[in-house]
Amino acid sequence: xxxxxxxxxxxxxxxxxxxxxxxxxxxxxxxxxxxxxxxxxxxxxxxxxxxxxxxxxxxxxxxxxxxxxxxxxxxxxxxxxxxxxxxxxxxxxxxxxxxxxxxxxxxxxxxxxxxxxxxxxxxxxxxxxxxxxxxxxxxxxxxxxxxxxxxxxxxxxxxxxxxxxxxxxxxxxxxxxxxxxxxxxxxxxxxxxxxxxxxxxxxxxxxxxxxxxxxxxxxxxxxxxxxxxxxxxxxxxxxxxxxxxxxxxxxxxxxxxxxxxxxxxxxxxxxxx
Numbered sequence: 001x002x003x004x005x006x007x008x009x010x011x012x013x014x015x016x017x018x019x020x021x022x023x024x025x026x027x028x029x030x031x032x033x034x035x036x037x038x039x040x041x042x043x044x045x046x047x048x049x050x051x052x053x054x055x056x057x058x059x060x061x062x063x064x065x066x067x068x069x070x071x072x073x074x075x076x077x078x079x080x081x082x083x084x085x086x087x088x089x090x091x092x093x094x095x096x097x098x099x100x101x102x103x104x105x106x107x108x109x110x111x112x113x114x115x116x117x118x119x120x121x122x123x124x125x126x127x128x129x130x131x132x133x134x135x136x137x138x139x140x141x142x143x144x145x146x147x148x149x150x151x152x153x154x155x156x157x158x159x160x161x162x163x164x165x166x167x168x169x170x171x172x173x174x175x176x177x178x179x180x181x182x183x184x185x186x187x188x189x190x191x192x193x194x195x196x197x198x199x200x201x202x203x204x205x206x207x208x209x210x211x212x213x214x215x216x217x218x219x220x221x222x223x224x225x226x227x228x229x230x231x232x233x234x235x236x237x238x239x240x241x242x243x244x245x246x247x248x249x250x251x252x253x254x255x256x257x258x259x260x261x262x263x264x265x266x267x268x269x270x271x272x273x
Contacts, residue, residue: 037070040073040076041075044076048065049079054086055086060080074099074101074107075100075107077100078096078100078108081096081100085119094112094115094120109136110140111143113129113130113133113142114126114150117150118143119264123154124154126150130148130151139174143259144185145185148167148168148170149171149185149188149191151167152167152191152192153191153267156198157267159198161195164195172184189211190222190225190256191267193208194225194268197229202233203229205225206226218254220247220255221256227242227246228243250270250272253272
């Protein structure tokens with residue numbers, strides 16, 4: 001019988017403590033040899049790798065020592081993979097995260113799908129992985145967003161704008177009904193608006209962009225894309241003023257604020273330097 005361990009990963013003492021891909025209270029699947037596996041995790045992760053810098057050789061070497069004792073501990077494979085992604089070493093990292101999924105699919109498949117979407121940018125593979133997650137585990141979230149958010153974003157990046165809009169619309173309506181307006185996320189709304197913008201549905205895009213600005217009033221990317229919509233429907237003065245405001249907000253740091261944005265440029269993100 002598989003044993004589940006709740007690990008508080010945010011207290012690991014590593015140099016990158018704000019990173020949410022070390023999700024708080026992640027459920028880790030352990031085999032029946034749970035006590036031995038917990039000892040290995042404590043020795044080679046908590047008191048090993050986490051004592052070193054994230055990108056150091058020592059981080060990898062400590063995890064390798066743990067895996068030499070038990071190569072079926074999925075959490076060790078995930079912690080081995082994670083620094084690779086943040087260094088842009090996607091192929092190496094994917095080999096490691098595949099091992100994590102092999103030994104604990106429910107714990108790490110959605111994380112792998114997230115990596116494919118945001119880091120490796122293998123969007124078709126991300127869609128396949130997220131759809132399989134939904135089939136196996138139902139509607140859920142990873143890294144603060146729903147599986148459907150990432151599916152829609154992947155379609156957006158594949159220039160399949162109509163499919164993206166359908167996914168974003170469906171997810172928007174589901175969250176409104178199931179969670180309420182306060183649950184809506186400004187980034188979900190931004191990309192929903194972008195899916196309309198790319199189809200030249202400018203009034204519809206403005207409507208969604210305005211909802212994003214209700215949540216994050218200084219969101220520079222939304223202001224810039226909304227200003228372009230205004231320009232395209234003939235409201236040039238309003239567009240010019242909003243663009244100036246968006247540029248000011250962007251240079252002041254009011255941009256996409258996902259944790260992993262320090263490693264990866266998000267779709268449609270504007271670099272303000």
